[in-house]
Amino acid sequence: MTEPPDATGYRGPATLRLAADTGSFEVHADLRGKFEPADGRYHWYGRLAADASLAAAVGRGRAGGTLRTPAGTAQCELSDPDPWLRYRISGVSTPPFGIDPAAASAGPGTDDRASRVQRHLPAHVTVAVIGAGFGGLGAAVRLRQAGITDFVILERAAAVGGTWRDNSYPGCACDVPSHLYSYSFAPNPDWSRSFSPQPEIWRYLEDVADRYRLRDHLRLSAEVIRAQWDPATARWQLDTTVGSLTATVVIAAAGPLSEPSVPDIPGLDSFPGPVFHSARWDDAADLTGRRVAVIGTGASSIQLVPALQPAAAHLMLFQRTPAWVLPRRDRKITAAERWLYRRVPAAQRLARLAIYLGRESTVGAFTRWPGALRAVQRVASAHLARSIRDPELRARLTPRYVLGCKRILLSDDFYPALAQPNVQLVAAGLVKVDGPVLTGQDGTAVRADAIVFATGFVVTDVPVAHHLFDGNGVSLADSWHDDMAALRGTTVAGFPNLCLVIGPNTGLGHNSMVYMIESQLPYIEEYVRAVLGLGGRAAFDARADAQAQWNDRVQQRMARTVWATGGCRSWYLSAAGRNPVLWPASSWAFRRATTRLDLSEYRAIPAGTVSSAGHGAVSAGLPG
Numbered sequence: 026m027t028e029p030p031d032a033t034g035y036r037g038p039a040t041l042r043l044a045a046d047t048g049s050f051e052v053h054a055d056l057r058g059k060f061e062p063a064d065g066r067y068h069w070y071g072r073l074a075a076d077a078s079l080a081a082a083v084g085r086g087r088a089g090g091t092l093r094t095p096a097g098t099a100q101c102e103l104s105d106p107d108p109w110l111r112y113r114i115s116g117v118s119t120p121p122f123g124i125d126p127a128a129a130s131a132g133p134g135t136d137d138r139a140s141r142v143q144r145h146l147p148a149h150v151t152v153a154v155i156g157a158g159f160g161g162l163g164a165a166v167r168l169r170q171a172g173i174t175d176f177v178i179l180e181r182a183a184a185v186g187g188t189w190r191d192n193s194y195p196g197c198a199c200d201v202p203s204h205l206y207s208y209s210f211a212p213n214p215d216w217s218r219s220f221s222p223q224p225e226i227w228r229y230l231e232d233v234a235d236r237y238r239l240r241d242h243l244r245l246s247a248e249v250i251r252a253q254w255d256p257a258t259a260r261w262q263l264d265t266t267v268g269s270l271t272a273t274v275v276i277a278a279a280g281p282l283s284e285p286s287v288p289d290i291p292g293l294d295s296f297p298g299p300v301f302h303s304a305r306w307d308d309a310a311d312l313t314g315r316r317v318a319v320i321g322t323g324a325s326s327i328q329l330v331p332a333l334q335p336a337a338a339h340l341m342l343f344q345r346t347p348a349w350v351l352p353r354r355d356r357k358i359t360a361a362e363r364w365l366y367r368r369v370p371a372a373q374r375l376a377r378l379a380i381y382l383g384r385e386s387t388v389g390a391f392t393r394w395p396g397a398l399r400a401v402q403r404v405a406s407a408h409l410a411r412s413i414r415d416p417e418l419r420a421r422l423t424p425r426y427v428l429g430c431k432r433i434l435l436s437d438d439f440y441p442a443l444a445q446p447n448v449q450l451v452a453a454g455l456v457k458v459d460g461p462v463l464t465g466q467d468g469t470a471v472r473a474d475a476i477v478f479a480t481g482f483v484v485t486d487v488p489v490a491h492h493l494f495d496g497n498g499v500s501l502a503d504s505w506h507d508d509m510a511a512l513r514g515t516t517v518a519g520f521p522n523l524c525l526v527i528g529p530n531t532g533l534g535h536n537s538m539v540y541m542i543e544s545q546l547p548y549i550e551e552y553v554r555a556v557l558g559l560g561g562r563a564a565f566d567a568r569a570d571a572q573a574q575w576n577d578r579v580q581q582r583m584a585r586t587v588w589a590t591g592g593c594r595s596w597y598l599s600a601a602g603r604n605p606v607l608w609p610a611s612s613w614a615f616r617r618a619t620t621r622l623d624l625s626e627y628r629a630i631p632a633g634t635v636s637s638a639g640h641g642a643v644s645a646g647l648p649g
């Protein structure tokens with residue numbers, strides 16, 4: 026029986042997934058925890074009731090994984106089984122249960138940090154950050170370093186981590202090497218692989234929240250439903266699932282890839298088995314020995330398919346468009362390397378720089394001379410030919426667009442998995458479901474026990490834009506008319522005192538998004554300082570003409586890129602056929618463009634003035 030969460034933990038059913046992808050188990054957990062003042066982190070622990078299949082998988086050893094309860098998901102470790110094979114389970118940081126503030130602070134031996142983690146929302150804050158992924162946590166660290174401590178981080182989920190909390194599908198890992206795909210200010214010498222797996226990246230972000238003392242600012246399970254600019258008070262009014270507050274500035278870091286996109290397939294409701302998206306992995310669905318249909322051949326699918334193939338009885342992959350795949354060359358980072366990075370941090374900085382420069386050296390081919398990508402295309406063709414001997418299958422896996430037009434995928438095990446006898450490639454999109462029968466656009470019909478949608482995310486119609494409203498009550502989504510645009514990817518005319526982390530045209534096809542996030546942070550800090558410099562009597566709005574000029578320049582550059590000329594229709598393109606997602610130059614150029622806030626691109630609007638996309642408002646002149 027599930028008991029309501031209390032101050033000390035949780036008792037009830039849970040799903041345990043082992044990190045080594047050796048299966049998921051329905052277990053009964055008895056958990057409790059407390060803050061340890063010594064390290065300032067929440068430590069939780071407990072026992073799992075004896076379970077024969079779990080004991081068979083783990084034996085007397087140790088194992089890591091994730092534990093999901095109805096109240097949340099957390100990383101955990103299993104150890105020390107007792108004579109009845111009841112495993113000890115423990116974890117550090119966000120626990121998979123709620124912490125009741127009143128009881129936690131009242132009990133002996135509890136630290137009042139517990140109550141501060143889940144305490145009620147303040148009536149007003151200087152800055153409200155939306156989202157606790159790489160973007161929101163990075164912004165929060167920057168605010169603290171700038172001495173701005175009156176802020177909250179509003180996160181709809183029960184734990185920090187964003188992408189790396191949500192994408193727990195088997196095989197999930199980054200595709201930019203970990204030494205680069207991490208904050209420059211928080212190097213991790215202990216990455217286990219060049220492309221570290223999802224649990225490790227999630228743990229890294231949990232650690233960042235601890236190391237940079239962000240827990241006090243976090244409000245978990247607090248989804249922002251509506252944030253509206255109030256011109257009378259020059260403040261944002263935010264309504265969340267746990268209450269309301271006002272903020273002088275909002276930093277929206279709600280993620281470019283946080284809302285799964287599931288196509289509307291006729292008959293899907295009639296499917297009798299489990300159906301889920303790769304970013305909402307269902308640990309309870311045991312796919313071992315089942316007929317599994319995977320829909321889509323993008324970045325998640327090529328990681329997922331090799332991980333599922335050995336366990337599935339039959340795997341059917343629905344492919345609308347084939348992707349170009351290059352060798353990944355993932356490898357273990359040796360103990361000696363890790364020792365070196367711990368002892369000589371400069372060595373890790375050098376490794377990071379080398380990866381950055383290596384990737385950055387390719388940017389011209391994407392943005393200026395797409396013809397140069399033909400040479401890389403030959404490498405991808407050879408990679409395909411090495412693994413797929415069947416010429417007919419090879420033909421169906423060969424893209425008809427120039428490499429780079431869609432995201433280039435990296436994998437060493439995707440093609441070998443497709444060559445296995447239990448895998449069937451349906452070279453067509455899924456168009457119909459009728460009970461257990463799935464039909465592709467080419468008429469191919471297959472029977473399946475489970476459907477996994479690896480169909481990506483809602484990208485060009487950013488979900489958070491439907492929750493942000495200007496002073497006239499017009500949503501950012503409506504003001505964008507399906508075609509988003511911002512000034513320097515960060516601020517939007519008509520939406521004063523608002524910053525977007527990974528806003529329009531900040532995405533990369535060739536390098537780390539964490540680099541782009543870190544490029545925005547100094548700009549955002551200056552912007553917040555400029556707003557605070559107005560003393561609360563006015564707000565700070567991007568000029569519509571400056572925003573238009575910026576976007577004209579961006580789109581001019583875009584015209585020459587492979588994303589515009591490569592002959593594909595990618596998820597980067599809006600309904601209008603414009604690319605509002607990617608940055609069409611070097612990441613270094615973006616960093617230069619966001620090094621300083623150019624005050625001439627902004628205007629101050631006195632409190633009480635209704636602003637409409639930079640038109641008709643009284644200009645109060647700019648400070649400085």
Ligand SMILES: Cc1cc2nc3c(=O)[nH]c(=O)nc-3n(C[C@H](O)[C@H](O)[C@H](O)COP(=O)(O)OP(=O)(O)OC[C@H]3O[C@@H](n4cnc5c(N)ncnc54)[C@H](O)[C@@H]3O)c2cc1C
Nearest residue numbers: 156158159160181187188199200201249279280283537538
């Ligand atoms: C499977 C996968 C692999 C990837 N691999 C790479 C890679 O190797 N290299 C790379 O550069 N990029 C990669 N990316 C892109 C990745 O999304 C970014 O690198 C980065 O993680 C984005 O961070 P973020 O904080 O902006 O967004 P997210 O990590 O998505 O975090 C946004 C947070 O906002 C929260 N949120 C959303 N709406 C609300 C709301 N209304 N109220 C409160 N909270 C809200 C979400 O719950 C989430 O926690 C990958 C993406 C995916 C999906």
